[in-house]
Amino acid sequence: MAPRSSFQSYTVYSLPIFDAIMTSFERTLEFAQQLDQVDPLRSFRNEFLFPQHHGKDMLYFTGNSLGLQPKSTKDSILQELNDWAKFGVEGHFLAERPWFSYHEFFSKGSAHLVGAKESEVVVMNQLTVNLHLLLISFYRPQGKRIKILFEAKPFPSDHYAFESQARLHGLDPADVLVEMAPRAGEVNLRTEDIVAKINELGDELAVVCFGAVNYFTGQFFDIETITKAGHSVGANVGFDLAHAAGNVPLTLHDHNVDFACWCTYKYLNSGPGSVSGAFVHEKHHSNKELIRLAGWWGHNKSTRFQMQPGFDPIESAEAWQLSNAPVLSMAAHKAALDLHEKATMKALREKSLKLTAYLEYTIHEVQKHVSKKLEILTPSDPEQRGCQLSTVVNGATKQIVKDLADRGIVVDWREPNVIRMAPVPMYNSYEDIYHFGIALQELLSK
Numbered sequence: 020m021a022p023r024s025s026f027q028s029y030t031v032y033s034l035p036i037f038d039a040i041m042t043s044f045e046r047t048l049e050f051a052q053q054l055d056q057v058d059p060l061r062s063f064r065n066e067f068l069f070p071q072h073h074g075k076d077m078l079y080f081t082g083n084s085l086g087l088q089p090k091s092t093k094d095s096i097l098q099e100l101n102d103w104a105k106f107g108v109e110g111h112f113l114a115e116r117p118w119f120s121y122h123e124f125f126s127k128g129s130a131h132l133v134g135a136k137e138s139e140v141v142v143m144n145q146l147t148v149n150l151h152l153l154l155i156s157f158y159r160p161q162g163k164r165i166k167i168l169f170e171a172k173p174f175p176s177d178h179y180a181f182e183s184q185a186r187l188h189g190l191d192p193a194d195v196l197v198e199m200a201p202r203a204g205e206v207n208l209r210t211e212d213i214v215a216k217i218n219e220l221g222d223e224l225a226v227v228c229f230g231a232v233n234y235f236t237g238q239f240f241d242i243e244t245i246t247k248a249g250h251s252v253g254a255n256v257g258f259d260l261a262h263a264a265g266n267v268p269l270t271l272h273d274h275n276v277d278f279a280c281w282c283t284y285k286y287l288n289s290g291p292g293s294v295s296g297a298f299v300h301e302k303h304h305s306n307k308e309l310i311r312l313a314g315w316w317g318h319n320k321s322t323r324f325q326m327q328p329g330f331d332p333i334e335s336a337e338a339w340q341l342s343n344a345p346v347l348s349m350a351a352h353k354a355a356l357d358l359h360e361k362a363t364m365k366a367l368r369e370k371s372l373k374l375t376a377y378l379e380y381t382i383h384e385v386q387k388h389v390s391k392k393l394e395i396l397t398p399s400d401p402e403q404r405g406c407q408l409s410t411v412v413n414g415a416t417k418q419i420v421k422d423l424a425d426r427g428i429v430v431d432w433r434e435p436n437v438i439r440m441a442p443v444p445m446y447n448s449y450e451d452i453y454h455f456g457i458a459l460q461e462l463l464s465k
């Protein structure tokens with residue numbers, strides 16, 4: 020498969036080179052340690068706090084559920100607590116990092132993260148809340164154009180959001196929700212099938228809203244092609260980037276995506292339930308007629324404190340803000356996003372491609388020594404995945420995750436028999452993967 024044009028600036032390995040990398044891997048501790056020694060991001064591991072197991076750092080592979088805590092987070096939050104103690108309400112303007120405009124600290128980092136202009140991104144609320152706020156604006160069913168298309172088995176919160184949005188408009192979710200499943204016998208969706216489905220729905224389609232990286236399979240969808248197809252039939256196109264932001268390169272502006280949102284506690288290490296990001300393409304910013312739920316923080320900054328009725332939306336994604344900034348969780352996000360900016364998405368992706376390839380290689384090697392069949396559900400094409408691999412372990416039970424935990428290794432289990440794990444380029448190492456392989460082989464050989 021040819022590399023997608025959208026990834027030109029990030030496509031580090033073409034597939035033939037990628038295959039060559041795979042075949043040059045070795046399954047020895049020395050080899051893994053050598054790769055770690057030449058890893059340009061290796062020092063970032065020291066910036067994080069790892070859960071402990073018998074006095075040692077655990078091998079943590081669940082950064083796709085909750086990223087680790089940066090060591091700098093505590094001081095970042097303390098800074099705000101101290102300024103609150105010192106200034107009280109005046110902290111809105113006098114704090115070292117004024118709370119009044121706190122969300123603006125994230126404009127640049129968030130824009131880099133999702134490939135947007137600074138005016139197109141805003142950090143506010145939490146993920147499902149933002150999904151609803153965006154759907155209020157971009158899901159406006161009319162006549163027969165009422166349907167929402169998304170990938171089968173999305174994260175349940177997204178499914179509930181779509182159902183309730185249908186009801187909000189007095190529609191039956193059964194008439195609105197179109198869940199796209201893979202072909203019989205296949206695990207992942209084919210882009211050509213998604214495009215065909217969009218064309219088939221045509222003028223009945225109101226919104227396409229995929230999880231850019233599916234939380235279960237780890238498939239990274241072709242945002243550019245899906246967006247084009249959606250627009251060609253007159254639908255709005257958005258993405259839930261929960262498993263994409265900080266994990267895969269994104270270019271939302273150039274791909275003309277209408278809206279998107281993401282959480283910051285998975286690959287962005289900003290702490291449990293931390294603030295969320297939202298993207299609205301600039302082509303929608305000057306449309307003051309766009310329906311939205313309004314609050315004072317979305318109002319024109321120059322007249323906000325005149326406290327008058329009559330909502331005058333800011334001409335940027337900030338117009339979707341309702342409330343003043345939740346500074347304490349934003350302080351955690353600040354520490355984490357600063358680290359991300361320092362590492363850069365480009366370098367993270369470069370390492371991620373190789374790190375996940377090493378995990379894939381290791382799983383294939385383990386298979387040679389065990390009888391239980393291992394099947395990787397995640398696409399083998401590196402451009403169709405981020406760092407996560409989801410692996411069916413035939414004949415295993417959840418006990419295997421407990422046994423791994425007893426060996427200091429954290430992975431995630433999805434019934435009936437899937438291990439979901441993500442070697443995160445920010446803090447995981449090749450050596451982590453080597454040790455995981457040894458443990459997995461031992462457990463499956465019992």
Ligand SMILES: *Cc1c(COP(=O)(O)O)cnc(C)c1O
Nearest residue numbers: 146147174176230234259261282
């Ligand atoms: C993690 C995740 C969520 C979680 O939603 P919250 O509002 O942050 O609790 C929602 N959707 C997707 C696709 C996710 O991966």
